[in-house]
Amino acid sequence: MAKIEDFSVGPLDDGQLKKARENIRRERSAGSDKPLSVAIMGQTGVGKTSLLNSLFGTDLAVGHVRPVTRRPEPVSVAGTSRHMLTFWDMPGIGESDAADETHLAMYLERLIHCDVAIWACHADSPSTAYDEQCLRRLLDTVAIETRRLIMSKLTFVLTKADVLAPPPWIFDMRGDRGTFGPGGALLRRLEEKAAYYESVFLEPRADLLLASTYGTGEFTVSDERLGFDRRGVHYRGYFSQQVCDTYSERYPAHREVFSRLRDNHRVLPCSALFRFNLTRLMTGVVNRLGPSAVFRFRRLLQEVEELAEVPVSTARTYGNLMIWDGERGTKAFDLAEIPL
Numbered sequence: 001m002a003k004i005e006d007f008s009v010g011p012l013d014d015g016q017l018k019k020a021r022e023n024i025r026r027e028r029s030a031g032s033d034k035p036l037s038v039a040i041m042g043q044t045g046v047g048k049t050s051l052l053n054s055l056f057g058t059d060l061a062v063g064h065v066r067p068v069t070r071r072p073e074p075v076s077v078a079g080t081s082r083h084m085l086t087f088w089d090m091p092g093i094g095e096s097d098a099a100d101e102t103h104l105a106m107y108l109e110r111l112i113h114c115d116v117a118i119w120a121c122h123a124d125s126p127s128t129a130y131d132e133q134c135l136r137r138l139l140d141t142v143a144i145e146t147r148r149l150i151m152s153k154l155t156f157v158l159t160k161a162d163v164l165a166p167p168p169w170i171f172d173m174r175g176d177r178g179t180f181g182p183g184g185a186l187l188r189r190l191e192e193k194a195a196y197y198e199s200v201f202l203e204p205r206a207d208l209l210l211a212s213t214y215g216t217g218e219f220t221v222s223d224e225r226l227g228f229d230r231r232g233v234h235y236r237g238y239f240s241q242q243v244c245d246t247y248s249e250r251y252p253a254h255r256e257v258f259s260r261l262r263d264n265h266r267v268l269p270c271s272a273l274f275r276f277n278l279t280r281l282m283t284g285v286v287n288r289l290g291p292s293a294v295f296r297f298r299r300l301l302q303e304v305e306e307l308a309e310v311p312v313s314t315a316r317t318y319g320n321l322m323i324w325d326g327e328r329g330t331k332a333f334d335l336a337e338i339p340l
C-alpha cells in the first residue's frame, strides 16, 4: 500500500516550465484563458471553512455549534499576470431536508462549472451513507457525460484527522515552529481509512472516472486506458494504488506522472488544526488544474511547504491536560506549563 509520503510534490524543471508556457500561449490563442475555480463541499461541520482559513490565512466564520456558511463564499488568489484562482467555500449539507434541496442544487451548478471539487468527509466517522446518498442524488439528475465530468473533478479529503488519536501525533519541533505528523501506527490507520473511502466512493464508479495530469514532453506510453495528448496524460478508469504500482514498475522513468495520476483518486486525510497535509492538498489541487495552472500558481506551490508549519506556542495549547486538585483547591498539573 502507498505511504502518504508518496504524494507528488516538487518544483517544475526547465522542460516542464517550457511546456507550461507553450500551453498558456495555446490557451490564450484558443480563448480559453479563463479564471480557475475550486469548490469545497460536504456535510455541515466537517471543517470546510476551517480548511480554507488554514490554507489562505482568511478569517471566514467557523461554526462550533450550528451550521454557519450560508452561501458560497469566494477566496481568491492571484497567479502570474493576475490570473485568478478562486476557492468557493460551500454551505454544508445535512442541516435539514429543505436546506439540502437548495444546497445540493448549488453543488450541482458549482460541480459543473468548477475545475476541481473537494468533497470533505469527517475522518473520524466510519459512516459514508449520507455522503454517498447525496453524491448519488447529484449524479442521478444528470446525463452520463455530465456524471463523468463531475467525477473527473472530484477529490475526496478526510478532515479533522487530528481527532484520530491515540496512537499519538508527533510534533517535530524546529526552533519556535514545527510540523505535526502521525506516528507509524496512526499513519497506517489513516491509510486504511483513506483506502476504505476510495473503495466506497471511487471503486464502484470506475466507469465514470478519468484521471488526468500534465505530462512532460517525453511521455509516450499508451494502451487501452492510458493516453496522452497536448494537454496531458489521461487514464480512463480508477487509478488505484495497484494500477499505479504496475505502471510504475513497467515504466520507471514516468513514476512521477503515474504518482500525479494517482493523486486524482487518492483520498487525503487532512487537519486544518494541525495543518497536516495542507501542502499535499494544495499541490494536488493545483496539479489537477492543468499544466498552465502549475505554471501560473507556481508561487503558491513554492510557498506550500510553509503551510505545514505551526508555532510551538500554538501547538502547546492543543490536547492540553489540566488536573485540578479538588481537595486542595489548586491546580495540580498543567501540560501547557511543563517546560520543553
Ligand SMILES: Nc1nc2c(ncn2[C@@H]2O[C@H](COP(=O)(O)OP(=O)(O)OP(=O)(O)O)[C@@H](O)[C@H]2O)c(=O)[nH]1
Pocket (backbone or CB within 6 Å): 043, 044, 045, 046, 047, 048, 049, 050, 051, 061, 062, 063, 064, 065, 066, 067, 068, 069, 070, 090, 091, 092, 093, 159, 160, 161, 162, 163, 270, 271, 272, 273, 274
Ligand atoms: N479538531 C479539529 N477541529 C476542527 C478542524 N477543522 C474544523 N474544526 C472544528 O469543526 C467545527 C466546524 O468547522 P467549520 O469550518 O465551520 O465547518 P464547515 O464544514 O465549514 O461547516 P458549515 O459551514 O456549517 O458547512 C468548528 O468547531 C471547528 O473549530 C480540524 O482540523 N480539527
Ligand SMILES: [Mg+2]
Pocket (backbone or CB within 6 Å): 048, 049, 050, 061, 062, 063, 068, 069, 089, 090, 091, 092
Ligand atoms: Mg463553513
